[in-house]
Amino acid sequence: MSDKKYAVEINDLAVEFRTDDGIVKALNGLDLKIEEGKTLGLVGETGAGKTTTGLAILRLVPSPPGVIVGGSIKLNGEDIFSKTEHEMQALRGKAVSMIFQDPMTSLNPVMTVEEQIAEVIELHEDVNHKGAIEKAKEMLEMVGIPGERGTEYPHQFSGGMKQRVVIAIALACSPSLLIADEPTTALDVTIQAQVLEMMKELKVKYNTSMLMITHDLGIVAEICDTVSVIYGGRVVEHGSLDDVFNNTRHPYTEGLFRSLPNLDNRSEKLKPIKGLMPDPTNLPEGCTFYPRCDYAMEICKTVKPKKVYRNDEHYVECHLYDENNVKVGGLIGK
Amino acid sequence: MWKFIAKRLVSMIPVLLGVTLIIYLIMSMAPGDPAKVILGEQATPEQIAELREEMGLNDPVLVQYGRYISGLVRGDMGESYNSGLPCQVEIFARFPNTLRLATVAVTISVILALPLGVLAAVKQNTLFDGISMVIALIGISMPVFWLGLLLILAFSLNLGWFPSSGSEGLRSMVLPAITLGFNHMASIARITRSSMLEVIRQDYIRTARAKGVSEKNVITKHALKNALIPTITVVGLQIGAMLGGSVMTESVFAWPGIGRLMVQSINKRDIPMVLGCVIMFSVSFSIINLIVDILYGFVDPRIKSQYK
Amino acid sequence: MSENTKNVNAAEIAAKYKKKSQTADIFRRLAKNKTAMIGLIVVILLLILALSADLLFDFEIDITKQNISDRLQAPSSDHIFGTDEMGRDIFKRVCYGAKYSLLISFVAATISLAIGLVFGAIAGYYGGWADMIIMRFMDVLLAIPGTLLAIAIVASLGTSIPNLIIALSVSGIPGFSRIVRSSVLTVRDAEYIEAAKAIGANDRIIIFGHVLPNGMAPLIVQSTLRIASVILTTAGLSFLGLGVPAPHPEWGAMLSNARSYIRDYSYMALFPGLAIMTTILCLNLLGDGLRDALDPRLK
Numbered sequence: 001m002s003d004k005k006y007a008v009e010i011n012d013l014a015v016e017f018r019t020d021d022g023i024v025k026a027l028n029g030l031d032l033k034i035e036e037g038k039t040l041g042l043v044g045e046t047g048a049g050k051t052t053t054g055l056a057i058l059r060l061v062p063s064p065p066g067v068i069v070g071g072s073i074k075l076n077g078e079d080i081f082s083k084t085e086h087e088m089q090a091l092r093g094k095a096v097s098m099i100f101q102d103p104m105t106s107l108n109p110v111m112t113v114e115e116q117i118a119e120v121i122e123l124h125e126d127v128n129h130k131g132a133i134e135k136a137k138e139m140l141e142m143v144g145i146p147g148e149r150g151t152e153y154p155h156q157f158s159g160g161m162k163q164r165v166v167i168a169i170a171l172a173c174s175p176s177l178l179i180a181d182e183p184t185t186a187l188d189v190t191i192q193a194q195v196l197e198m199m200k201e202l203k204v205k206y207n208t209s210m211l212m213i214t215h216d217l218g219i220v221a222e223i224c225d226t227v228s229v230i231y232g233g234r235v236v237e238h239g240s241l242d243d244v245f246n247n248t249r250h251p252y253t254e255g256l257f258r259s260l261p262n263l264d265n266r267s268e269k270l271k272p273i274k275g276l277m278p279d280p281t282n283l284p285e286g287c288t289f290y291p292r293c294d295y296a297m298e299i300c301k302t303v304k305p306k307k308v309y310r311n312d313e314h315y316v317e318c319h320l321y322d323e324n325n326v327k328v329g330g331l332i333g334k
Numbered sequence: 335m336w337k338f339i340a341k342r343l344v345s346m347i348p349v350l351l352g353v354t355l356i357i358y359l360i361m362s363m364a365p366g367d368p369a370k371v372i373l374g375e376q377a378t379p380e381q382i383a384e385l386r387e388e389m390g391l392n393d394p395v396l397v398q399y400g401r402y403i404s405g406l407v408r409g410d411m412g413e414s415y416n417s418g419l420p421c422q423v424e425i426f427a428r429f430p431n432t433l434r435l436a437t438v439a440v441t442i443s444v445i446l447a448l449p450l451g452v453l454a455a456v457k458q459n460t461l462f463d464g465i466s467m468v469i470a471l472i473g474i475s476m477p478v479f480w481l482g483l484l485l486i487l488a489f490s491l492n493l494g495w496f497p498s499s500g501s502e503g504l505r506s507m508v509l510p511a512i513t514l515g516f517n518h519m520a521s522i523a524r525i526t527r528s529s530m531l532e533v534i535r536q537d538y539i540r541t542a543r544a545k546g547v548s549e550k551n552v553i554t555k556h557a558l559k560n561a562l563i564p565t566i567t568v569v570g571l572q573i574g575a576m577l578g579g580s581v582m583t584e585s586v587f588a589w590p591g592i593g594r595l596m597v598q599s600i601n602k603r604d605i606p607m608v609l610g611c612v613i614m615f616s617v618s619f620s621i622i623n624l625i626v627d628i629l630y631g632f633v634d635p636r637i638k639s640q641y642k
Numbered sequence: 643m644s645e646n647t648k649n650v651n652a653a654e655i656a657a658k659y660k661k662k663s664q665t666a667d668i669f670r671r672l673a674k675n676k677t678a679m680i681g682l683i684v685v686i687l688l689l690i691l692a693l694s695a696d697l698l699f700d701f702e703i704d705i706t707k708q709n710i711s712d713r714l715q716a717p718s719s720d721h722i723f724g725t726d727e728m729g730r731d732i733f734k735r736v737c738y739g740a741k742y743s744l745l746i747s748f749v750a751a752t753i754s755l756a757i758g759l760v761f762g763a764i765a766g767y768y769g770g771w772a773d774m775i776i777m778r779f780m781d782v783l784l785a786i787p788g789t790l791l792a793i794a795i796v797a798s799l800g801t802s803i804p805n806l807i808i809a810l811s812v813s814g815i816p817g818f819s820r821i822v823r824s825s826v827l828t829v830r831d832a833e834y835i836e837a838a839k840a841i842g843a844n845d846r847i848i849i850f851g852h853v854l855p856n857g858m859a860p861l862i863v864q865s866t867l868r869i870a871s872v873i874l875t876t877a878g879l880s881f882l883g884l885g886v887p888a889p890h891p892e893w894g895a896m897l898s899n900a901r902s903y904i905r906d907y908s909y910m911a912l913f914p915g916l917a918i919m920t921t922i923l924c925l926n927l928l929g930d931g932l933r934d935a936l937d938p939r940l941k
Binding site: 348349350352353356357360361362363364365471472474475476477478479480483484486487491574575577578579581582585586596597600601605608612615616619620623 | 778779781782783785786787788789790793794795797798799800870874875877878881882883884894897900901904905908911915918919922923926927
């Protein structure tokens with residue numbers, strides 16, 4: 001385990017949003033690791049803290065109201081919380097890039113597309129403006145947009161093309177880590193497939209590690225090596241794609257799969273997870289999932305569950321399991 | 335771009351016709367017989383009837399308007415009831431003074447307001463933000479003429495630094511320009527701040543930060559140009575209010591512009607002169623709006639491409 | 643998770659956290675804004691003062707009667723704002739002056755709003771030629787700076803309070819029409835309007851029952867700002883001698899009068915100006931607060 005190199009390691013990260021209406025605990029001791037060259041899928045409902053995790057790695061959690069209250073983030077082995085703002089600027093766009101959810105609003109409407117790509121190149125690479133524009137056009141070609149369209153403005157592009165531009169910006173300086181925050185949610189289904197396919201190819205080409213933030217388990221199955229399931233600002237289950245998909249342990253992960261339609265057995269009824277995400281200003285004392293959990297026990301109300309490992313990688317945070325029964329096959333052991 | 339400008343120019347013509355028509359109709363509602371005003375009390379009814387015929391006052395009002403407009407395009411604004419001289423002589427003599435005062439006031443207020451608004455937004459909720467916004471709030475709440483009176487009291491009567499009236503030299507321009515510009519500066523600073531705050535929250539600002547752009551460049555390169563779009567609109571609209579304000583300012587400081595000329599002419603019931611002044615103001619306003627629209631096209635590529 | 647369940651979730655969450663109605667929510671946000679509440683309270687006090695001015699003061703005795711022995715007295719315990727060149731108490735005149743500023747502005751703004759509502763609703767709802775003609779006319783009105791339009795109307799019709807109200811109302815119409823039109827346009831094609839049509843609602847019911855209530859927010863803000871701007875214009879016209887005629891103690895007219903005495907009796911120019919500024923300031927605070935309360939995004 002120790003000889004593995006990680007593109008990013010997050011330990012016990014806690015982030016709060018302090019608003020007029022109370023303190024929102026967005027992340028509560030989140031752990032996350034991505035091995036170099038690998039892709040991790042961060043899966044969870046809207047509001048679970050997925051985007052906050054991505055922004056925290058860039059140290060761009062909006063402040064105020066966001067405050068990082070604890071934990072550490074290491075990027076390529078270096079602690080980013082001890083860096084100055086200036087050092088962070090040198091990392092953003094170079095060591096780590098982020099693709100945002102909504103391509104319609106992610107591009108500056110009054111700058112030409114090539115200027116926006118060239119900007120990141122000029123900031124991080126030793127080229128003049130002309131060279132940067134040149135490379136920006138190459139990047140455009142690479143994401144499948146004719147280079148001469150670079151002088152156009154974002155409003156002249158379709159949604160799918162805008163997302164390609166956003167991806168070109170993110171990949172322009174070959175970052176070692178790419179954070180993709182639901183990169184296809186805002187796109188049409190056919191465009192989604194194209195964009196995903198392109199990201200897969202580019203990832204291999206540049207040997208980029210990737211954090212794929214999504215609520216779409218289909219995307220995870222297609223593109224990810226490992227999966228972290230996030231609920232109430234904590235990773236409740238983590239493992240390889242095979243571990244999490246085929247040896248599901250956490251009741252929440254199970255609930256996510258059950259709310260998907262099954263193509264093989266279409267008469268089966270969907271079972272959505274009952275209830276709602278807990279109020280983030282007032283999280284339950286014990287396991288954050290217990291109010292919605294079909295297997296909730298008395299202990300779940302008051303005691304936070306600890307990690308239980310099934311193998312080196314796969315762990316679950318749930319009172320249903322201990323070291324012994326977690327390795328036993330089958331679904332929930334009850 | 336040229337097509338855009340040409341299109342805007344053409345669309346100005348009906349507006350100007352409408353503006354002059356409305357003002358002409360309003361002014362023609364004035365009670366009293368112009369012929370009587372010109373000839374004085376002793377005139378006989380025959381003389382009055384003769385002059386009415388000569389002036390075309392018996393024609394329908396639209397015919398009179400047509401005659402006025404055809405004169406106007408040739409630079410003829412009719413004869414002043416008061417002096418008997420063509421109105422345009424006096425109006426064109428005074429207009430440069432109004433223009434000079436307004437230009438100085440607009441320029442200074444924009445130069446001060448933009449950085450003030452941007453800084454207040456960047457330093458939101460700090461002491462700097464608080465103080466500048468209180469000043470701006472006072473600025474938009476203060477009647478122009480009262481500010482003028484207070485400035486005269488403080489800097490002219492008490493301290494004797496600047497003259498309280500006249501238009502000779504730069505020193506005489508200081509107080510009128512502050513009076514006219516303060517309100518303008520305050521509203522531009524307020525709109526700049528609020529549109530900056532709006533822009534800073536946008537996703538593309540986050541994208542810029544994620545690229546590693548420094549905070550200074552995020553503000554100057556990415557946010558400012560976007561925030562300028564609503565600001566420019568307000569500057570344009572504000573100039574209309576400013577032209578109204580220049581009537582007050584010129585009256586307070588006895589500044590020899592067309593605002594003061596208009597008030598003097600109203601008191602003398604010199605209708606053609608008043609008409610000429612209001613039309614002069616409105617035409618200037620339309621031209622300013624045209625310039626603002628063109629500027630808008632330069633800043634916002636979404637507008638420009640509509641006209642490509 | 644499918645789009646559908648997401649929407650259901652969002653709706654449920656909204657229902658859970660926002661049990662109060664939208665209006666109650668707006669008031670709650672407004673009440674939390676201290677400066678806006680100060681503005682609201684002062685505006686209400688000024689309105690009460692304006693409405694009760696004739697009960698508190700006798701126009702003949704307190705406001706216009708000359709009292710030569712008391713003329714040009716600096717502020718003192720007898721006359722806290724001092725007296726003017728005819729010995730009239732400036733404090734009483736400033737208080738009485740609230741009547742002109744507030745009543746004229748409320749009446750003028752209401753007339754502008756009413757006419758603007760009709761024009762804007764017709765233009766927005768029916769579109770086509772009606773829209774074309776109305777909005778071109780409004781463009782033309784907007785192309786004449788408001789104060790100048792008012793000056794032109796008063797200059798032509800003559801100086802009197804009714805003429806002043808006409809002048810101030812006309813210049814406010816385009817602003818309201820535009821706002822009404824654009825809010826009508828945004829809701830006109832909304833699905834709930836189609837639903838209303840489907841169950842047989844006529845145009846009148848749709849416009850007044852559905853379209854307008856949804857466009858209230860910007861109208862309320864515009865009304866506040868319009869009242870402030872009318873008060874300023876009224877004072878300005880009176881200052882030029884084109885507004886409320888003497889001996890009525892309108893604030894702008896008082897300032898105009900004070901000009902001749904500013905060198906030696908500057909207090910005369912102080913208090914009416916302060917009255918105008920306070921009124922406008924409070925209206926602006928209220929307007930800002932309303933805008934923030936109606937658009938919580940901008941916090």
